[in-house]
Amino acid sequence: MATSVESNLETYTIKNGIKVIERFFVVPLDYSSPEGPQIQIFARHMIPTEKAKTPEDEAKLPFLVYLQGGPGFEIALQGNSGHAGEIHGKGYQTLWLDQRGTGLSSPVLPETLPADVKTDQQIAEYLSYFRADNIVRDCELIREQLLGHKEKPEDRKWTLMGQSFGGFCAITYLSFFSEGVQEVFLTGGLAPLVDDPDPVYKALVPRIIKRNDLYYRKYPRDVQRVREIMSYLQKNDVRLPNGGKLTPSRWQQLGIAFGGSGGIDGVHQLVLRASNDLQLFGKISYKTLQLVEGQQPFDGNPIYAILHEACYCQGRASNWSADRIVEDHFQFSWDKVQSADGNTPVYFTGEQIFSSMFDDYKYLTAWKGAAEILAKKTSWPPLYDLEQLSRNSVKVSAVSYFDDMYVDFNLSQDTASKINNTEQYITNQLGHDGLREDPKHVMQKLFHLSKREID
Structure with missing residues (x-):
């Protein structure tokens, strides 16, 4: 289980009434060897004080985890504007994750490699653990740490939001750990379900x-x-x-x-x-x-x-x-x-x-x-389970961009057809960064899709 480094917790309030808790967790580098080398995962836990006046109120707010685009980029401190403000306005408390190897999560740089990781082969082996399959394992262990004590099964689930590569991670999450997911929101994140990058x-x-x-x-x-x-x-x-x-x-x-x-x-x-x-x-x-x-x-x-x-x-x-x-x-x-x-x-x-x-x-x-x-590595493990995705019961609401230069629209539509319970809003008026450029509109479309209202 992920270990929370409670002594490192720091709490403060930023502009517009957002309480921030800085959380650190220790997780295995390699989940097949949980007693082996460990790395640190950092996440900012944000709570809108307007929605939660007391600790009891905080405990009742649903959790949303934001998965950043990339791979390999950390997430900056969010305020209460843009898409963060839209999410908090819906009554979510949020977790903004520095994915493993980025930001404050055991960042991968030449000077930060472990002392026993020296040769090119050792470096390659070490880096192979920093893909989406292990990012979602980190998330799942953190979910157990933060929500595993809840009495009701539904209260032990959280919602995922994935932008771009963060959406790829969310689909990996649905493939292997859907029991921990309440709902999924994707923006430009319907990952091509391929086995190598050539078709992409x-x-x-x-x-x-x-x-x-x-x-x-x-x-x-x-x-x-x-x-x-x-x-x-x-x-x-x-x-x-x-x-x-x-x-x-x-x-x-x-x-x-x-x-x-x-x-x-x-x-x-x-x-x-x-x-x-x-x-x-x-x-x-x-x-x-x-x-x-x-x-x-x-x-x-x-x-x-x-x-x-x-x-x-x-x-x-x-x-x-x-x-x-x-x-x-x-x-x-x-x-x-x-x-x-x-x-x-x-x-x-x-x-x-x-x-x-x-x-x-x-x-x-x-x-x-x-x-x-x-x-040249061929032994990459699976990132997706197509059979599981075909019977997916978790709501997936996605905004897809017709002219997306980063995530091909046709491949994303193929993916949407393979994930059960997926609904989309498709537009050619925004690009891949639509969440940043028009957060209110994008989030409104996602929340509307989530209602699953059929006329």
Whole structure:
């Protein structure tokens, strides 16, 4: 059972009447060896004081666990606005989890590895325990710790809300621990039920191409600007503030922003700035390099890079799927584009992890050997139980985005058809970050779906 580190509990109240309890739990690294190495899990427990005036009132509030997008990103302190405010307004107390390996949950960084984890093989083995299957095991043990003492079985359940990769985790939870779940809310989180990332990337590449075409139609002068920037980066050893390499491939990776609100405009601003630097100074300025580095947080959140492809793997290897899939589309290759017509645009890439990132990013280089081992790993355990999902009785309410550049719409619809008791609100008016951009509307749709009212 998860051990709560009660001595570390700290409680305070933030603006708009939200009581915060900082909770730490100790759980097994490997659940098949519960007496082996342990790691720490951190979660912020938040209680709307307007809904609970006394400890007795607090105990009666239903629990909702928020599962963050990623993989490999922590969750910041929430206030009582945005989607957090909508959730608290419905009378939930909430738990905002730093998933294992992120934030305050035994963060995975080169300098924080256990002393006995040294070789590439040992590092790869250690990192293999930081996928969704173990994230949900952590949640389940924490649920037993916080709610297991409740007298009524229904009071021992909690509701899950998953954004993006958090939705993947929620579906894994439904596959193996549905008895602990009251209800599920998903936003852009209907995970492709695949065994490796190849079908995911094959489906997403046309969406990435579409966003590139939209970008260049909106900013046609950027065709030449980007080509000039790429040529400069190829000919020069350009270093970012932390020492990482700004290569043509890394510049293309700025396209990951295309899937979010304002992403196309944001990339244009960086292109315009870099192009202006080259015209005025013959080099890219420190400030521009600082802005580029700020858009690429993978040095400090390495799990995203190391396990992104593995988060789709069940019994199969990823074999650097993104590297292989983009080879079929020449405009993602600067070497091919520069030898083509001078007006041919080079495409930015999307939410894809490339093997070259472990050469270009300063603090990913230490993980290169382990990443190569994990890319060849075939013994990944199951993430989903299709039979269990087909007979699922827990309400699943999902907001799905028709033009989602990160979670392919068609694959998400296939998933929805395989999870019993799933209802959706589908829109092309919001992107993958709709929960952040229009939280009131999105949460209202989810709560309406939850009612299961049929006219």
